Amino acid sequence: MDFKRMIMMEPTKKWAAIFIAFIKANQSLLIAYILNVLVFSFIYVLGRLPVYFLLFSIELSLFLGSCLFMFQFSKYYKKFRLLERLDKDPIGTLEQLPASQDINEVFWRLKIIKLIEENQQIEKKNLQRSSSQMDYFTLWLHQIKTPISAISLLIQRDSQTKFSYQMEQELLQIENYTHMALNYLKIEQSGSDLDFEQVSLDRVIKETVKKFSILFIYNRIQLDYQETAAVVLSDEKWLRVLVEQIISNGLKYTSEGGVIRIYMSPKKDQQLIIEDTGIGIRSEDLPRIFERGYSGFNGRIHEKSTGLGLFLSQEITKRLGHDLSIESTLGKGTKVTIDLARKPLIKDY
Structure with a gap:
């Protein structure tokens, strides 16, 4: 099942989904346990030992197996609940995970932390670059309004020029595109004033x-x-x-x-x-x-x-x-x- 879908579930359904996921993750151990019980039962039958010995052995193994099963499930459940915070604090969450003796898991955990750190650095640089470009573009748009205003005044002074109407039209288009760009910048910024x-x-x-x-x-x-x-x-x-x-x-x-x-x-x-x-x-x-x-x-x-x-x-x-x-x-x-x-x-x- 998808991890994100499990996070969004109701508590009861989430617990059941985690339990099923734990069973699937440890199904090889459960199969080995069942095969082990069958082998011992076969030995008891061949040896013609009393049945109560067999029943007692099965009960004892079930009790010990259940205790181990619940202990392992408790660790699995805590690990899952910890991973739910992965989106908010990925590095902190990975560092809080219990230490593992599996060298493969240790390797992948360190690799993931390194990749997250590199990704955060790239995002920070991109944000700074984007902010600088936005500041420059905004400044340029404000500055270009000055020569536009100057051209408009010159056209008004000499309104009898042969191409004055055409110049006014093109100037209006320039102003329109400039305002469009400014409004685009404003609308893209979160918290636009309303x-x-x-x-x-x-x-x-x-x-x-x-x-x-x-x-x-x-x-x-x-x-x-x-x-x-x-x-x-x-x-x-x-x-x-x-x-x-x-x-x-x-x-x-x-x-x-x-x-x-x-x-x-x-x-x-x-x-x-x-x-x-x-x-x-x-x-x-x-x-x-x-x-x-x-x-x-x-x-x-x-x-x-x-x-x-x-x-x-x-x-x-x-x-x-x-x-x-x-x-x-x-x-x-x-x-x-x-x-x-x-x-x-x-x-x-």
Whole structure:
């Protein structure tokens, strides 16, 4: 039986499982004992000795064998209970195990302790390296926001330049990717700050649409927005990031003259729908769109996908206790449904 399954059992069932495991581990000794009793019984029969001698010998051997059996089982049971703490303190647990006279067991115990120590050192180095890289990446992302702001000011001063609209559009994309990377770092760190309050959904949507207005205008994409008049319990900052990501995706994959619709579901309360008439998603890609780094066929062909946007969106909805679902038809468009009804929050935020 699997060791982990035994640990999770109820006390009575666990005791029975340990007893069965002990029997299996010592079945060769039990077979040898039974054969020994049979040999002595055969000798008694051949020697025509009184039957009570045979019965007394069997009773005595059973008593002594039972005492030895219980003693060995007690050691086996204590050893098992000690090994239950192996995950929490592997080296300490192995060192507390009773000394063994079996040179093979001693060798393997020392080998396991050495491997655990080496693994702990590797994990420590990887953690330090990962922390350093994360600190550097975070610093770089914050620093790059300065030249982005400077470029934005220069564009505003000289708004009559021939390529000013195109420059504004590309600058907005740079800002969007930078914020996505920062939000990805924050969402990956345990203990991401969440501040739940009653949030005006229309305010979040209008601010997001205003942010992307240059893309709507430049790409001649029509906005069909029906005010929701909804107030939801959520974290406004992360809800805005979620809505921004969905609208940004719609703008990215919707051609000139397309439409993005934003409205509340007529069928179910607290369901926000963001629908576009873009290129859509292949049916075979749909099951994997929320995987980290997965860009799908359209993302690879059009070279627009980072493979992080929908992963980030899914992680945000989990932490907010909401739900996110996507329906799409290739060549016709994509429909994203954000269920803003609260669900139990995941435990690792």
